[in-house]
Amino acid sequence: MHDIYNFVSGPLVWVSFIIFFGGILYRLISMAVLAKKKDVIVYEYMSLQYGLRSILHWIIPFGTVKWQKNPIFTIVTFTFHICLIFIPIFLFAHIILWKESWDISWWYISDIAADVLTIVVIASCIFFLVRRIVLPDVKYLTSISDYVILGIVAAPFITGFWTYHQWPGFRIMGIIHILSGEIMLAAIPFTRLSHMIFFPFTRGYMGSEFGAVRHAKDW
Amino acid sequence: MAEPAIKNSEQIDKIVDEGIDTGIARLTPEKIEQVINKVLKTETGARLKTYVETCVHCGLCSEACHYYLSHDNDPKFSPAGKVKQTIWEILKKKGKVDPEFIRRISRIASTECNLCRRCAMYCPFGIDVAYLITIVRRICHMLGVTPLYQQDTAHSHSANLNQMWVKEDEYIDTLQWQEEEAQDEIPYLRIPVEKEGAEIFYSVIAPELKFRAQLIYQAAVILNVAGVDFTMPATPGWDNSDLCMFTGDNEMMGRLKKAHFETAMRLKVKRIVMGECGHAFRSVYDVGNRWLAWKMPPIPVIHAVEFYYELIKEGKIKIAKKYEGAVTFQDPCNISRGRGLHEMARYVVNATCEEFIEMHPNREHNYCCCAGGGVINAGPPYKMKRIKGNRIKAEQLFAAKARGAKVVIAPCHNCHGGIEDIIHHYGLDMELYFLGDIIYKIMEKPV
Amino acid sequence: MEKRTVMVYIVITLLVFSFAVISGFSQEDVSTIQDSAFKEKMRPPVRFLHDEHNETALIEECNTCHHVYEEGEKAEDESSEDMECSECHALDDGKNPMSLVKIYHVRCKRCHQEKKAGPVMCGECHVK
């Protein structure tokens, strides 16, 4: 048990961070190089002003017609995405680990808040799962990999919640928690989770084309 | 109103299209694989990769598409659903697909997507489905599988540099004929041909000569009364339309745009003003010019709607009496989403019509007419498919009618063709006009 | 009553009894880690059986844990059992308890990790 713990909380953390940050960097650079070679117009028409204008509308809840038309989805997806990033960064238990390892720390949320937000994330994942199964158009687009990805995202939250509450087997769960978090980090650059990296560019490009060239809104 | 949606595959596949059928018969799996991979390797890159890898299969784009809505939310017609059936499959199989697969994707790309780009406004990532479908059309073109009527139009473009096999003399003759007709109404009227150094090159599309010559007549009246210094060329290059852009024949698209812009340069005009055509605007404004390496059109291109706006705003056209009766307005994708002209259009409509009733949704969010993107050019075999694929437009128009609108103004040839069919098929009993029709009717003319 | 049933009852009774006895004996030694510098408690206090721990861990010198540092050097013959850790290990900015939490964790957890013995995960010490 100690060996496993030491391994997942030691070298594997480094590996996952390296894959995560290195992967993001690699994806961005390789995509930029490819675009320079094959899609030079992306550079020609990308506009900071109009790109940001579009991004801004899309990252504000109900900032676009689409968000307004699907209020439940909008609320769920926004809280989900905010929590997804917010919880791991501001969780007390994580901060103390960073403090121990690298002597860095910052503001944290209360454990009660973390509990509630984690439930929100898990509930959101269930919402997404149900959507995939129930809505015909989403179901049509869904492949096994979509469930796997959803699982990858949900796993750290479910296992974290389990571990925190010290439910039976929480020791094993704790290790799975660390591992699943690492898997998620490593998966981000190389799966459809890479929408996290590419969102500013795809949205920004569309916003640039709509704004700077076509003088129209894209939200 | 409520028509049952086409039960997709069965009925659709019954459509006989020699262009597709003969094209398919000539294919072998090896050729398909080789062509697909060549297109993917040499012509696509970061955009395709990013779009495919960023799509999280969320289905948010579904309700953007008029085909999806009109087919009772059939997932096969959702934008991402169409990408799944085409691009994803191609990438997954690395081009190892059979001829029947090509038949399906040709149908989907050419007759089930108008490239209207509405879905780009419903995808949080701004994934450009129209771009992805264009790649499918490109592949089908390179495989020689394109609906017959579309391909025939592309051939006309290649042989005559216009879309309707209009010969050089027929074009000039039509201009002179319209000029003569219009002189009965306005004796001093001219359609100056080859007037070097004129302010404006008025460019049209071949259907205006073949079927809607009155539009040239009306344009001549408007331009003359407004005192606009304009000219029209006496050479090929007069047609601004571009169905090659929609069949995937990019090389021909470039050739057509080169002819058009170089005609403008030769005539030494400052601007090109074009008639009420949407797809042609797209081809000259941000597609064809790019293939030629012009970042923006080398000679500015002004769509009729913007031009009318200028004329009315500057008082060059005066309104004798506003058009009576309530009108509604169809925002064409290529000039609203494509150029943001919707507010100018409203200015013109309000200036010329007594009562304006918005249809909903409108402006950038308006539903596509289901005729653009080359779909109406796929011809009679697909007419019913096109009409049924846009039941939502009938509902949208009906709602506007219920609030009093008797007239639809559609400043785009494709919108016009599409909506005309919808009005008839769904028994909407509404009149349909171009903006120019209205202006011509109600403007002050010298007696 | 069957014989087997009686046996079960006896065993249960004995177990309960021995548990009570053992707990009674151990009572003296049961302790939780406390430090007055912790104002708000984020986690349940850590139960720590001082003598038993030291026996198991073979710790003889008090200053293995209750150390005293002088000018950066550990004073080998001094120890600090009579002090709270926070007397030396001050809080960051005088408020942020993280640094204090950290030294507790480093003291316990790191040793456990090195020795591959004893609890290392949050819930193993901060038992609810």
Add this chain to the structure above:
Amino acid sequence: MHNISSWAWEIGKKLIADTGKWKDMFENIEEPYVSPDGEKIAAVVKTGEMEFSVCENDAPWERRFDKVWYLKFGPDNRLTALVSDTGAWTVAVDGDVWENTFDFVWNTKFGTDGKNITVAAQKEMEYFAVTNDIPWETGFSSLSNLTISRDGKRVAGVVPTVDVSEGEIFKFQEGCYSAVVDGKPWDTNFVNVWDMAFSHDSEHVAAEVRTSLYDYTIAVDGVPWDKIYTSVWMPQFSPANGSVTAPVRIAGKWTLARDGNPFWNRSFAQLWHHMYSPDGKKIAAIVAPKFGRWTVAVDGKPWSLTFGDLVTEAVFSPDGNRVACIGKEDGKWTIAVDGKAWGGVYDMVWQPVFSPDSRSVAAKAEKNGRYTIVIDGKPFKDSYKALGDPVFSPDSEKILIKGIEGDADGGKYYRQVLPITDITG
């Protein structure tokens, strides 16, 4: 150009016509045209109900027509118009009409000396070319891309050589078009044939062709190059050795090929309108070194000066050492010579003209609706209501200005010769 040394080159200003008075003479007057030598000004005029003629230097032609259009002066200063009399079309030259009549005529073209005049014609749905009133013996179901040789003696075009109807897409793709030279089509059929060029000796013709929907190449006298490209632009013959060069597209980039082989060693985002220096030793072309930036490349080497909107109408100097072109940036037009732009920007500029000694460059330019002549970047002080192209004297010391003075209501047309130093200072 036609023998310009025979023109009047004495310095001075001569009133040719008081075009302002024309308004009193005719019901309607169309835009005026001036002859290359500046001695004549003409316009299509309406002389009565459904009755038109051409007014040339204050006097209308005797003949009246029911339609007159495409007024054009040839290089030898003869005036041509396309005219219709009771529905029969023909060509009028200096007021005299050709004997043959047609159902339609268009696209008047001249050889460099102006002696040969060619038009495209249609009669009873047969299409052909007519040179100096002599039609081709054979007609075709269509005719496009009318092209004439330098001397104007030979005429080429594109015609359908196989009957193909609308909708017959697969037949079309087998190749139903070819080039026709003096009425005789090439033996080979192509899917398409477009722009073509004659060799300097008028003996050969090279054309852009498409051999399938995807394969583009150059065909010379009906024989395609053995290389195919994804696209090509108009070929040119070398005046020096008769070889053929054309811009070709390879892997999404453009370069120049000669006789089917790579010629320039670099590629561009765009490359077209290449041209030979008069001695045939150099080639210049309009290029886009990168997407959205335009310039001129001489022998494959682009200028460092680039324009964002466009570059057009490039021209070699007579000695072949200099190149001038029109450039446009941010909607403003100017002239660039040898990689340097003139300081002034204009609302429009016309093709620059080199002096015979290659030292000076002149161009017509428009600003605020008035026209003037600019030499080497310096605008002439006078501006005009309308203006012909500037012409340098054979000794390169004088410039001919053909301008209509006055405002919208009136106008007087003057032919003026001045020393270029009056403009350049």
